[in-house]
Each structure stands twice: as C-alpha cells, then as structure tokens.
Amino acid sequence: MVDKKLGGAGLRGQSAGETKLCTVGKSGTGLTYCGYDITDLAENATFEEVAYLLFNGELPNQAQLDAYKAELKPLRDLPQALKEVLQRIPADAHPMDVMRTGCSFLGNIEPEVDFSQQNQAANRLLAAFPAIMTYWYRFSHHGEDIDCVTDEDTIGGHFLKLLTGKTPSDLHRRVIDVSLILYAEHEFNASTFTARVCASTLSDMYSCITGAIGSLRGPLHGGANEAAMDMIEGFKSPEDAKEQMAGMLARKEKIMGFGHAVYRTSDPRNDIIKKWSEKLGHEFGDTLLYDISVACEEYMWDTKKLFCNADFFHASAYHFMGIPTKLFTPIFVCSRLTGWAAHVMEQRDNNRIIRPSADYIGAEPRKVTPIAQR
Ligand SMILES: CC(=O)SCCNC(=O)CCNC(=O)[C@H](O)C(C)(C)COP(=O)(O)OP(=O)(O)OC[C@H]1O[C@@H](n2cnc3c(N)ncnc32)[C@H](O)[C@@H]1OP(=O)(O)O
Numbered sequence: 001m002v003d004k005k006l007g008g009a010g011l012r013g014q015s016a017g018e019t020k021l022c023t024v025g026k027s028g029t030g031l032t033y034c035g036y037d038i039t040d041l042a043e044n045a046t047f048e049e050v051a052y053l054l055f056n057g058e059l060p061n062q063a064q065l066d067a068y069k070a071e072l073k074p075l076r077d078l079p080q081a082l083k084e085v086l087q088r089i090p091a092d093a094h095p096m097d098v099m100r101t102g103c104s105f106l107g108n109i110e111p112e113v114d115f116s117q118q119n120q121a122a123n124r125l126l127a128a129f130p131a132i133m134t135y136w137y138r139f140s141h142h143g144e145d146i147d148c149v150t151d152e153d154t155i156g157g158h159f160l161k162l163l164t165g166k167t168p169s170d171l172h173r174r175v176i177d178v179s180l181i182l183y184a185e186h187e188f189n190a191s192t193f194t195a196r197v198c199a200s201t202l203s204d205m206y207s208c209i210t211g212a213i214g215s216l217r218g219p220l221h222g223g224a225n226e227a228a229m230d231m232i233e234g235f236k237s238p239e240d241a242k243e244q245m246a247g248m249l250a251r252k253e254k255i256m257g258f259g260h261a262v263y264r265t266s267d268p269r270n271d272i273i274k275k276w277s278e279k280l281g282h283e284f285g286d287t288l289l290y291d292i293s294v295a296c297e298e299y300m301w302d303t304k305k306l307f308c309n310a311d312f313f314h315a316s317a318y319h320f321m322g323i324p325t326k327l328f329t330p331i332f333v334c335s336r337l338t339g340w341a342a343h344v345m346e347q348r349d350n351n352r353i354i355r356p357s358a359d360y361i362g363a364e365p366r367k368v369t370p371i372a373q374r
C-alpha cells in the first residue's frame with residue numbers, strides 16, 4: 001500500500017484541475033474542506049454549516065446559519081408527481097437507482113433553467129434527498145404513504161425521523177450529523193469527477209448530480225459501506241473474521257472498506273467514525289459487530305498493510321442505529337451532494353470542457369474489406 005503505483009491507468013496521482021474546496025492526503029490529518037481540518041469540523045460544526053461552507057467558501061455566523069436552515073426546511077417535501085414515480089419503483093430495486101431516478105425526475109419538473117438557479121437546485125436536492133430515499137423505502141417495503149415533513153431541526157434528524165417515524169435520540173442525531181460531515185466532500189474522487197465532466201459541457205445541475213450518483217453506486221466507491229456490512233455480518237466472531245479474511249485474500253478477493261486511491265497509511269475519517277461506532281455499540285448493548293470490525297482492521301494491517309477507509313466503520317455504526325443496509329449508500333448521496341454541487345459551481349466559474357486524450361493501442365490503419373470477403 002505504501003508503494004502505490006502513480007500515473008497510468010486510473011490517472012492516479014495526476015492533477016486534472018484546480019479546486020479551492022478540499023485537500024486529500026496532504027499534511028496534518030490529511031483531509032480539509034476550504035482549509036478546515038475534518039476532525040475540527042466533525043467536532044465543532046454541523047452538517048448544515050459544512051454545506052454552507054462548501055457552497056459559500058466560509059462558515060456561516062449564527063444569523064446566516066439560521067437563515068440557511070429556514071431556507072432549506074420548506075424544500076424538504078416532495079411534489080405529488082415525484083411521490084407517484086417513487087410509488088412505482090419496486091421494493092427489490094437498487095436504492096441507488098431510486099436516488100438516481102428521484103434526482104433525474106425532479107430535474108424534469110423543477111429544472112435548472114439557467115445557472116443563476118444553481119444554488120436553488122443544490123439546496124432543493126439537499127433538502128429533498130432524505131424524503132426521496134425514505135418515502136420510496138417505506139412505501140415499497142411497508143406500504144406506508146408517509147408525510148415527508150418533520151419538525152426535526154437538522155437534515156440528519158429529519159432523515160432518521162422519516163425512516164422510523166420516531167423522534168431520534170440526541171446520540172443518533174449527532175452521529176448521523178458527523179457521518180454527513182465526513183462524507184460531504186473529497187476532491188476529485190470518481191463521482192465528483194463525473195459531476196465535473198458533466199458540468200464542463202455546460203449541462204444542468206440535475207444531470208451532473210444524476211451522473212455522480214451512478215458513479216458512487218459501484219462497490220469500489222460509495223457502495224463499499226454496504227459491501228462491508230454484508231461481509232462483517234457473515235463473521236461469527238473476531239477469530240472467525242480473521243480466518244475467513246485469510247481465505248478471501250488467498251482467493252485474491254477485494255476486501256470492501258479497505259484501501260484508498262490517495263491515502264497511503266490511513267483515512268482520517270476512519271478514527272472519527274470508529275469512535276462513534278464503539279459508542280453506539282455500547283448503547284446498542286452488543287458490541288460483537290464492533291469487535292469483529294476491529295479484528296478485521298488489525299488483520300488487514302498486519303497482513304497487507306491495508307487500512308480502513310471511511311466506509312468500513314460506517315457499516316457497524318449505521319447498523320447500530322437500526323438503519324437498513326440497503327440505505328447506507330443513499331445516505332452517502334444525501335451528504336456528497338454538497339461536494340458534487342460545489343464542484344459543479346466551481347467548474348462553471350472557470351470552465352473549459354474536460355476532454356483528455358487516449359494512448360491508442362488498437363489495430364494499424366487498414367482498409368475495409370467488402371463484406372462478402374470477410
Ligand atoms: C468512500 C470511498 O469511496 S473509499 C473507497 C471505497 N472502496 C472500497 O473500499 C473497495 C475496496 N478497495 C479497493 O478496491 C481499492 O483499495 C480502491 C479502489 C479504493 C483503490 O484502488 P487503487 O488505488 O487501485 O489501489 P492500490 O493502488 O492501493 O492497490 C495496491 C494493491 O493493493 C490491493 N488492494 C487494494 N485495496 C484492496 C482491498 N480492499 N482488498 C484487497 N486488496 C486490495 C490491490 O489489488 C493492489 O494489488 P496488486 O498490486 O497486486 O494489483
């Protein structure tokens with residue numbers, strides 16, 4: 001892991017543009033948003049403050065934060081036409097496909113007609129994504145036609161209340177808020193780069209975000225938190241985890257939730273979510289899943305020098321909060337939308353269409369043989 005191959009396939013380590021939004025793998029803890037360290041933000045800010053920071057470049061003061069939250073709250077409800085679309089999506093659909101469709105459909109009925117509406121479009125998605133996910137989930141899985149408005153003050157609390165219908169505990173509100181902060185932004189990762197490529201053609205905000213959701217869906221990116229959950233659920237004990245992981249590595253299988261395209265020795269988000277996972281395990285009254293996760297972490301480091309990325313301890317943390325596994329990656333969407341939209345705005349500010357070149361490795365020039373002679 002320490003000797004990561006740079007350049008070549010995957011554009012690893014190559015600069016593909018400039019950003020003021022984020023640094024990954026630089027000095028300090030290795031992740032900053034607009035100059036603020038992720039650990040500082042996770043301890044001393046809320047997700048709405050981070051969203052404001054990414055969209056405006058500065059943290060809000062209290063009056064600005066109050067005004068921003070007041071602006072977002074009326075945008076939480078879903079139009080009837082969107083509810084009807086969500087009602088038609090079956091329970092066995094992939095929830096990331098639901099998010100992609102929800103985003104795309106909203107772009108049909110509330111389009112971003114010109115770029116002066118970009119903040120409005122981003123705020124609409126930020127406020128409405130929790131309801132898109134939970135309205136579909138509760139309708140398709142439990143036949144409930146839920147009210148998409150809650151009295152919860154924050155986006156995280158609003159999501160938890162929509163999911164369960166119950167007022168969340170302060171601990172759960174805080175953990176989901178921290179999780180949304182951790183997932184909000186990460187420089188030129190695959191989904192953000194997708195959004196920027198789309199933005200560079202001067203396309204609309206909804207198209208950029210819809211494309212980004214498609215890229216986040218894969219198990220090598222956002223889908224890893226669900227894949228990690230599926231894996232750790234199959235381990236009976238910390239000892240069993242180590243034994244089974246040895247087999248997986250011998251079969252050259254990828255262990256989801258480990259490794260990173262940029263970080264070499266650790267992901268700064270891991271320590272933060274790991275601590276919250278431990279706390280939640282104690283509150284849950286059964287820390288087995290946490291203990292198994294710690295055994296996986298130790299084993300992977302000892303044998304392969306591979307470390308947990310942001311996704312690994314999110315699996316146990318979300319599980320302890322009673323969140324269904326299939327909603328893990330959609331929560332990532334609710335958060336990363338802020339980073340994606342901020343990058344779309346930044347790309348538009350100084351745009352040139354993104355169009356790299358390829359090294360040709362195909363056939364030498366040749367003539368078309370008439371079809372009867374092929
Ligand atoms: C929020 C996020 O999106 S974080 C990323 C979430 N994704 C995952 O957790 C999926 C599992 N991890 C991976 O597939 C990879 O580590 C990635 C996609 C994140 C990064 O890929 P790369 O930058 O190509 O990995 P890297 O160059 O560090 O790989 C070095 C070696 O370690 C191996 N390796 C890397 N990660 C893992 C893993 N999780 N399990 C097993 N082997 C691994 C690679 O196969 C490679 O081996 P090789 O040289 O024999 O081919």
Ligand SMILES: O=C([O-])CC(=O)C(=O)O
Nearest residue numbers: 186188189190261262310
């Ligand atoms: O940066 C990456 O390649 C993946 C990642 O951790 C993220 O998007 O949060």
